[in-house]
Amino acid sequence: MARLAAVGVLMRPKCSSQSTWSQRKYLHAAKSKLAKATDFQPVPQSYTNPVDRLQPHVQVPIIPDSEYGFQPSREEIQDGASLFEPKNTEGEMFKFLGSWPNPHIMPKSDVPEVAFIGKSNVGKSSLLAAIFTLIPSLKVRTSSKPGHTKLMNVFNVNDCFHLVDMPGYGFNMPDHFETSVEAYLKARRNLQRVFMLVDADTGPTEVDYLAVEMMEEASKPYVMVLTKIDLAKQGTLIRNLMAVLKFRDSSKAHSCFPQPFLVSSHSGEGVAFLQTFIAYITGHLNIKSLSGAS
Numbered sequence: 001m002a003r004l005a006a007v008g009v010l011m012r013p014k015c016s017s018q019s020t021w022s023q024r025k026y027l028h029a030a031k032s033k034l035a036k037a038t039d040f041q042p043v044p045q046s047y048t049n050p051v052d053r054l055q056p057h058v059q060v061p062i063i064p065d066s067e068y069g070f071q072p073s074r075e076e077i078q079d080g081a082s083l084f085e086p087k088n089t090e091g092e093m094f095k096f097l098g099s100w101p102n103p104h105i106m107p108k109s110d111v112p113e114v115a116f117i118g119k120s121n122v123g124k125s126s127l128l129a130a131i132f133t134l135i136p137s138l139k140v141r142t143s144s145k146p147g148h149t150k151l152m153n154v155f156n157v158n159d160c161f162h163l164v165d166m167p168g169y170g171f172n173m174p175d176h177f178e179t180s181v182e183a184y185l186k187a188r189r190n191l192q193r194v195f196m197l198v199d200a201d202t203g204p205t206e207v208d209y210l211a212v213e214m215m216e217e218a219s220k221p222y223v224m225v226l227t228k229i230d231l232a233k234q235g236t237l238i239r240n241l242m243a244v245l246k247f248r249d250s251s252k253a254h255s256c257f258p259q260p261f262l263v264s265s266h267s268g269e270g271v272a273f274l275q276t277f278i279a280y281i282t283g284h285l286n287i288k289s290l291s292g293a294s
């Protein structure tokens, strides 16, 4: 728990060697393997943490109890997820606020914001669509074509917080990526947490580590989220989860929340758990069992 408390407050100084995104992108040959639709077994949406179903297949604790920062009860997860349910039939408290290419022309706001970042096609827009699944009036556009999301799309949740869908990096990333995403991370004052999405089937790639560098340089706290867990075979999922944990334990991950999250936007697994975490870190859910997980 001490370690979790530290992550909440301890933002290390910026790295001395500051490289720009465009420098980084040339360092990287983005040739990630395409996710294969093997072993697809949808599971019903649940109010559990998907890590729990992997644990029986691993001899050592995947995440030791001492490292768990966020372990809400089933009732607390139901409460957290209910924040994403419309309070009236129109769902009018949920709004698409707009799209912007850079943070300087975005309307200023005091409402806490969380952003979803990841490489092209990792499933950012799909995750937002899954989060808003009970709000049919709120359409989030997804595409199988990588690099579809070019602007920063801001959604208002119940006037409690904003969720921001960021342009993807890597293949077909927009030319203005540096002036949009990098500038947003550095300039946006109400940004509370970045959700760094990684494909569960391929695991973290070089280009993801470059994005992590960007967040470390901006001193922004981030959380690792493995997406498309319905596509990854169990062994692959465990291996890639371990890779994320190994990275978390490295000297490069100062601002990383210790507990990764697992989701499938198609089957819904892990979505309620993630919704609860968002509700919690933006200050809209009181979880009795937690003290230092923010």
Ligand SMILES: Nc1nc2c(ncn2[C@@H]2O[C@H](COP(=O)(O)OP(=O)(O)OP(=O)(O)O)[C@@H](O)[C@H]2O)c(=O)[nH]1
Pocket (backbone or CB within 6 Å): 118, 119, 120, 121, 122, 123, 124, 125, 126, 127, 141, 142, 143, 144, 145, 146, 147, 148, 149, 150, 166, 167, 168, 169, 227, 228, 229, 230, 231, 263, 264, 265, 266, 267
């Ligand atoms: N099986 C499966 N497919 C998914 C999941 N999430 C997304 N996809 C698919 O992956 C593709 C890309 O999803 P998007 O949500 O558009 O990805 P993105 O990260 O917003 O993409 P960019 O616009 O390129 O940044 C789409 O064909 C989705 O249907 C998932 O959880 N499971």
